[in-house]
Amino acid sequence: MSLVVSGEILAGVLIVLVLTALLYIFVRRRLLSSGAPLMLCALRPHGGTQYRLGLLRFSGNALEWFTLVGPSPRPARTWERPLLELGPPRPPASPIAGLPEAVTVECRYRTDTFEVALAPAAYTAMRSWLESSPPGFNVNVA
Structure with a gap:
């Protein structure tokens, strides 16, 4: 040949x-x-120095984070809605690759703390989703 x-x-x-x-x-x-909203975000564990890009999805009662280009169709992290707390949005200390004009939010889930960086509109959607009641929760409230 x-x-x-x-x-x-x-x-x-x-x-x-x-x-x-x-x-x-x-x-x-x-x-x-x-079936669920999906948005680009970056995740940084407490004490970490680098953000990992990924995809954030709101499901009925959980927030799910997927690696951006991973082999698995399952979420790498899952946080239940009632146990997740969000801090106020802040501008990032340094630019985040892949997310221009992002805001960072410190999050707490049980005893774990981490930071999420996302677009301002995505932050508003996440905050609204978190503060609204889950489907089927207190349905009969007038």
């Missing part, structure tokens, strides 16, 4: 791999967003 044919085969295999990865990312995001 000549060098040209080997190069063409290698290029073809690389193109197929790249297209397969892009298709998987597209299908995963479509599956994650089905």
